[in-house]
Amino acid sequence: MEITLNGYYTLILATLVLLLGRFLVKRIKFLEDFNIPEPVAGGLVAAIVVYILNIVWGYSFNFHQGLQTATMLMFFASIGLSADFSRLKAGGSPLMIFTIVVSVFIILQDVVGVAMASVLGLDPLLGLVTGSIALTGGHGTAGAWGITLEEQYGVVGATTLGIAVATYGLVAGGVIGGPVARHLIKKLGLKPAAANPNPSEVERLAGEQSLYSTKHNEEEVHGNKEMFEKPDNIRLITASSTIESLALFAAALAFADIMTLLAQDTWFELPTFVWALAGGVILRNTLTMVFNFDMFDRAIDVIGNASLSLFLAMALLSLKLWQLTDLAGPVLIILLVQTLLMIGYAYFITFKVMGKDYDAAVLSAGHCGFGMGATPTAIANMQAVTDRYLPSHKAFLIVPMVGAFFVDIVNATILQIFTKLPFM
Template identity: 35%
Template structure:
């Protein structure tokens, strides 16, 4: 048996991460359904560990003490994306879509709890198979897993990843067809203005553009501009994490159950909005997003390598029942969402995107919308609204919603 310390564990995780990219290239359907490379690589290791365990062999022990700091760093970068100026750029449509998405997240938890109890499961099992992993994705599920474990949901991390994977695949399967059905039924075809080439744009890139983040970074004389911007972004993130740990401790002292990242995310949002007005720091959202992407990838691969997949055996049936109901809920919700967002072509594209990020990730939403616009033509309003809500704002209300559920049923 190999015993890896925390440096060796992160190094091994990095190798596993790039192995995940290799598997995605070898199996194109994984990329088609937007299954992240860290998830692919980490699950491969978890499956190997499961097989070895079934034969009475323990392959390795991992020191994952850096997992939590990496998780907090990622969600801190999410906080830096929560700019009020984005809401102003997006206008009422962003606010309205955000509000409707939040209502749907609430309904996901209502459905989850309503089904969990008759199935003999803890109410929080339903929440874990609700907005935690579907609206939040695997990162949010893994971040909240310790709190769910403490509240009585055994194997919360493993359940979270399994539910998130079902959601990602389901969202990828139904998003495009639902948008297409709405367009065809209501005869909303747009004139196609030439073929669209390449992969769908990243949501973070769209948001960076809206924040006018394309300007050349500045630096003191004699300093490399890119390295200075990277250093500044890293230090600001660390400061937000530092202050956020104090904020989180104050909430805990008040008896409020919170995940470790909430304080840092709130502090980051405050810093972002103050800097938007004062311009003292001059934050680069592009740099912050890059740091967040690295943190998320390493966090996910470390968390997934150590999953105890054998814990799924006892909960597979109730989990699948709840998740099937969640897929139906989101699919049905697309119709009122379409009506409320204007019942036009962009609203149909947004409805397809809704399936993506309410059942998996914003990458799913972008891929679903890309499938639609490839066939029917551009949807500029949808490409403005969905990334803003799916990539940043919904994470805030979802975290608060999950926290409320934890404090009710713990």
Template identity: 40%
Template sequence: MGIKVENLDVLIVAILVLYLGRMVTKKVRFLDHYNIPHAVTGGIICSLVVALLQGGWDIRIRFDLQLRDLFLLFFFSTIGLGAKLRTLAEGGKTLAILTVVAALLLVLQNSAGVGIALLSGAHPGYGLLAGSISFAGGHGTAIAWGQLAADAGLKGAEEFGVACATFGLIAGGLIGGPVGGWLIKKYRLTPTTDSAGEAAEEPAEEPCQPVHIDDVLGTLLILAVCVTAGDLVNRYLSMQGLALPGFLTAMMVGILITNLADVFDKKLSMVAIDRAGELSLQLFLAMSLMSMQLWSLVGAAGPLLVMVLAQTLVITLVAVYLVFVITGRNYDSAVMSSGFCGLGLGATPVAIANMTAITSKFGPSPKAFLVIPLIGAFFIDLLNAVIIKFFLSMPFFAAG
């Protein structure tokens, strides 16, 4: 029996999943101590229930994810609306440094994946699928390259790539919080004065400060403009031969709007924008994780576990000994390390969820929330394409 959950029903399930995740995380001390995002906890539980229904009673549940994609655009619009030119300038050097680190990560991921494949006697193509294609690239990249590999004769390549991406999404959400929290506690780090100052612009009144209906309507209008204008920009660029992710152009429009508002001395309600961003992110993640098709992973569980453990080790070492050290060993560095774990194993929203879990407990980090999304939205995909092609040109692929 097949059940399709769509429209507002998906929203209802997602909200219930978030409540479930919050309740379980609070009751299970391990999850709370290691800063596991509520959406990750609830989403994994829901996907396990869905897999159990299919495996035990042949009840197949499918979710319509159109709302999820809209929430992603809203979320990145709020990231743009929070990006002031001063913060962009401060993040410039860090952005350049972490882009180089991201390139190194992609090389390490592919080296680990191909190395394990060759040692186990498998085709190196499976190792590449269990490298940067699926982990840093995510589901979209895994599907695209998996189809090409399957057409070239690599059996089950697409399914294997999707399975790796799914496991990576889970792992990225599980290790980012512990890594960031451990660094903060080990080195006794606190938010910088600038970060605390920016957060204090709408000060301690915020927890009890009501958001006026005009602020809500204005924020909804601005988000709609970001999404619509971003889509128009994306269509124009596509016609010029430059296709960008929709969430990146929406974020760019948000950056333009917030800085123009400063120029003309127009005040935006950052409280309402922050709340909209948090809500959009949580709903996007809940919808993504609750809709994972876990039953597709059972057949390759053994090899997948080895690959995931190897890639988890790689991203943890990179985050702790490269990202944290090179960016200054400060509070922002620890938050970025947490986000980098999500970026390298799952996707940009997982990185943001990791950083949100950290900052909600320890304090704000505007620089991390600017730099990590920019790397995930554009640079890592571009670098990934180049590095994948480099590995494909190596002798062992020609021999395979």
């Protein structure tokens, strides 16, 4: 029996999934420790229930796609509207260098994913799903690209696989980040702060960190952590700021719709959500740099986080878990290789390029976090290291900015190039 739910019931179910997820994350320590998002925790339970209903009684469900698409586009627009390029000045050259390091890794991640998928007899496009789509991109990018791959390229199970891979990445990124950083710090001869026998060395390193703790940088650090890493924090927003922010979202989505139509069947054809992200970037930086417009970042953040949660809840409700049966073995092999690649790259490349010092070790832990999972995982990795050793204002300035929005812009560009290659 096929049951079709309209937008109202789809929204009601999505909200119930989010409430279930919040309950599970608060009650199950594993979910909290590894920063599993509430929509993922509740959505996977809902997907299992839907799967059982289908297997046992033959029920299948169709959910309102328009609402899911709208929330997806609003999430990507929020990334663009948050991408203030003037913040590059706050991070300086280390921010630029780290962005390049991350960009090179995204390319390697996709090359490995595509190559491994081809060797194992899978569609090369599924290699992108087990590459930067789900790992560097996280659940939001996995859901968006999964829909695109299924509808435009006919890749069966792309969304389901993407969500599963992104969940694996969250756990793996949280597991490997700390050990990588601790091993690197041991090479530097540092010991935990509470037991460091050389106080003068601790003072010297702490003094170096203070170079990054100016008032402006502190505001950037704490601002980014609050905006992007703590979606449950209270935001001081007003009705007028919300309305103005919604107008910006509407403009970004209108731009995406127009550009999707104009670019159709041309060499610069892009998925609509990429245009939404690009529209947000253009709108944000034009208004702030040319017209000196004061953006309401807090309102943009609230709307973006809410949109992402609803999108993930609806995407997970629509999962068809039975599509993963034949992919389980090959995908596990690819993910193990990707995990080893992340460890090796963070240890030998990220650490050395970023200066081979304590900050570089903390940045390596952060890179493991969002290279495999998401920016909150990166922050958790770095906090685990800095709580044990020394502060790293440089790392907490750079990682939130790169992981929260710059990496999504780079990832979308690289993925678009990969999908246009002749062997894909």
